[in-house]
Amino acid sequence: xxxxxxxxxxxxxxxxxxxxxxxxxxxxxxxxxxxxxxxxxxxxxxxxxxxxxxxxxxxxxxxxxxxxxxxxxxxxxxxxxxxxxxxxxxxxxxxxxxxxxxxxxxxxxxxxxxxxxxxxxxxxxxxxxxxxxxxxxxxxxxxxxxxxxxxxxxxxxxxxxx
Amino acid sequence: xxxxxxxxxxxxxxxxxxxxxxxxxxxxxxxxxxxxxxxxxxxxxxxxxxxxxxxxxxxxxxxxxxxxxxxxxxxxxxxxxxxxxxxxxxxxxxxxxxxxxxxxxxxxxxxxxxxxxxxxxxxxxxxxxxxxxxxxxxxxxxxxxxxxxxxxxxxxxxxxxxxxxxxxxxxxxxxxxxxxxxxxxxxxxxxxxxxxxxxxxxxxxxxxxxxxxxxxxxxxxxxxxxxxxxxxxxxxxxxxxxxxxxxxxxxxxxxxxxxxxxxxxxxxxxxxxxxxxxxxxxxxxxxxxxxxxxxxxxxxxxxxxxxxxxxxxxxxxxxxxxxxxxxxxxxxxxxxxxxxxxxxxxxxxxxxxxxxxxxxxxxxxxxxxxxxxxxxxxxxxxxxxxxxxxxxxxxxxxxxxxxxxxxxxxxxxxxxx
Numbered sequence: 094x095x096x097x098x099x100x101x102x103x104x105x106x107x108x109x110x111x112x113x114x115x116x117x118x119x120x121x122x123x124x125x126x127x128x129x130x131x132x133x134x135x136x137x138x139x140x141x142x143x144x145x146x147x148x149x150x151x152x153x154x155x156x157x158x159x160x161x162x163x164x165x166x167x168x169x170x171x172x173x174x175x176x177x178x179x180x181x182x183x184x185x186x187x188x189x190x191x192x193x194x195x196x197x198x199x200x201x202x203x204x205x206x207x208x209x210x211x212x213x214x215x216x217x218x219x220x221x222x223x224x225x226x227x228x229x230x231x232x233x234x235x236x237x238x239x240x241x242x243x244x245x246x247x248x249x250x251x252x253x254x255x
Numbered sequence: 256x257x258x259x260x261x262x263x264x265x266x267x268x269x270x271x272x273x274x275x276x277x278x279x280x281x282x283x284x285x286x287x288x289x290x291x292x293x294x295x296x297x298x299x300x301x302x303x304x305x306x307x308x309x310x311x312x313x314x315x316x317x318x319x320x321x322x323x324x325x326x327x328x329x330x331x332x333x334x335x336x337x338x339x340x341x342x343x344x345x346x347x348x349x350x351x352x353x354x355x356x357x358x359x360x361x362x363x364x365x366x367x368x369x370x371x372x373x374x375x376x377x378x379x380x381x382x383x384x385x386x387x388x389x390x391x392x393x394x395x396x397x398x399x400x401x402x403x404x405x406x407x408x409x410x411x412x413x414x415x416x417x418x419x420x421x422x423x424x425x426x427x428x429x430x431x432x433x434x435x436x437x438x439x440x441x442x443x444x445x446x447x448x449x450x451x452x453x454x455x456x457x458x459x460x461x462x463x464x465x466x467x468x469x470x471x472x473x474x475x476x477x478x479x480x481x482x483x484x485x486x487x488x489x490x491x492x493x494x495x496x497x498x499x500x501x502x503x504x505x506x507x508x509x510x511x512x513x514x515x516x517x518x519x520x521x522x523x524x525x526x527x528x529x530x531x532x533x534x535x536x537x538x539x540x541x542x543x544x545x546x547x548x549x550x551x552x553x554x555x556x557x558x559x560x561x562x563x564x565x566x567x568x569x570x571x572x573x574x575x576x577x578x579x580x581x582x583x584x585x586x587x588x589x590x591x592x593x594x595x596x597x598x599x600x601x602x603x604x605x606x607x608x609x610x611x612x613x614x615x616x617x618x619x620x621x622x623x624x625x626x627x628x629x630x631x632x633x634x635x636x637x638x639x640x641x642x643x644x645x646x647x648x649x650x651x652x653x654x655x656x657x658x659x660x661x662x663x664x665x666x667x668x669x670x671x672x
């Protein structure tokens with residue numbers, strides 16, 4: 094497991110440049126993840142790696158290609174101080190776990206990370222850092238395995254108008 | 256209970272009192288898909304065992320990012336969407352009408368008080384006419400197209416009040432850039448941004464669209480202006496006449512309130528590579544530029560083109576500067592054509608393209624080489640957004656773009672005309 098450390102305001106154009114948005118296959122998208130800004134990621138990222146970032150990770154576009162590219166590269170978890178809203182939802186819909194950790198900036202690339210999101214913490218390099226729980230309605234989607242799988246479990250929509 | 260515009264929209268739609276923080280499955284009034292995020296949305300719709308969309312008349316489909324198709328994969332994606340539209344009975348504006356956000360509003364497909372989702376982050380533009388509109392990803396869109404509903408957390412709101420009259424050559428784009436500079440790129444994350452004050456009341460719907468369009472650049476889930484007489488006049492001939500009193504209550508709860516004075520504002524620039532890297536234009540005056548782009552869902556409307564042409568005043572664009580002008584829609588293009596603006600731009604040395612997103616997303620044309628500098632009226636200056644990651648993009652108003660295109664360097668439009 095390797096930790097990929099990023100700073101603040103990592104935007105969706107950096108995660109997957111616009112010229113690759115005709116692609117939809119996770120592996121094909123992963124081959125261009127962070128192209129031009131962190132070229133080593135596409136070459137070296139492996140299954141089980143974790144991204145750790147600062148504030149506002151995933152700002153910008155609604156392109157779901159961004160979490161798909163990250164997942165295609167093997168990353169199932171992104172730990173960040175904060176996330177942009179659409180990216181956060183897109184992670185949950187596509188099977189990437191977004192973990193909000195206010196002290197994520199203290200995590201270094203050589204630290205082993207163990208996640209306990211339901212208990213509200215993670216450990217990194219032996220330290221215990223608090224993480225925010227995933228909202229209950231998002232939890233249902235994650236537990237189903239993503240929004241596609243969740244949709245298949247619905248027999249009747251519980252609309253707010255009822 | 257006192258309510259914000261957003262709380263009123265959700266309460267009206269749900270038939271009961273709704274407050275910020277409530278989580279619910281809410282019905283949607285329209286869903287917009289385009290050529291970039293649409294194919295994946297359709298794929299997800301199918302994966303959810305979707306067979307027929309909830310209501311074809313509520314799906315807005317068009318192509319704007321890669322228009323006309325600039326590669327075989329782009330052509331395949333557009334064909335895939337055309338086939339889906341035909342199968343489902345969805346009206347497809349295809350490549351003919353222009354940029355999604357402009358077309359959705361000008362065709363009357365979005366109404367005040369609607370809850371709208373779009374497969375594009377700048378869907379918040381529709382807040383200009385008092386809709387609650389927000390950008391979503393493709394899997395969420397697949398769900399929305401199947402069920403006609405989506406799960407929402409009703410956001411808290413920010414209230415940004417602007418009073419006063421703009422100086423000559425200062426306008427809505429300068430205002431929203433200064434607000435983003437003030438609040439930063441994540442200052443409104445998960446919030447709805449209400450624009451209020453007498454400056455906004457006097458502002459046209461196109462000007463309001465410019466402001467609401469960039470709410471996402473401060474992290475906002477939506478940007479919104481309470482519908483008023485300006486909205487009523489604009490929407491009157493376009494929609495079925497639905498009309499709702501959505502003005503926020505005076506004692507509505509906001510997480511943040513700020514006041515701005517339009518008269519104090521000078522032309523603004525967002526410098527590379529963050530939208531909140533905003534300074535007065537005077538700080539960057541004289542910076543040489545290689546390309547100028549006037550267009551996009553932020554500033555490609557007729558009044559933007561008219562302002563640019565007025566600044567130009569019959570002069571030529573500076574030698575060595577590539578000026579790309581892209582009207583936001585066919586309607587706006589035809590207004591510009593009939594009023595002579597297109598001739599002015601072409602004779603000045605500009606390239607006027609058919610309505611589409613243009614160089615904004617770096618999709619179809621007008622890409623930048625390493626080391627080049629672009630001045631753009633679009634909404635994002637992210638590294639690599641318009642081509643090489645070693646190029647630089649500055650954001651500005653149409654007036655500043657035109658003045659700079661004449662001089663060949665970033666220029667304060669108040670000095671030109």
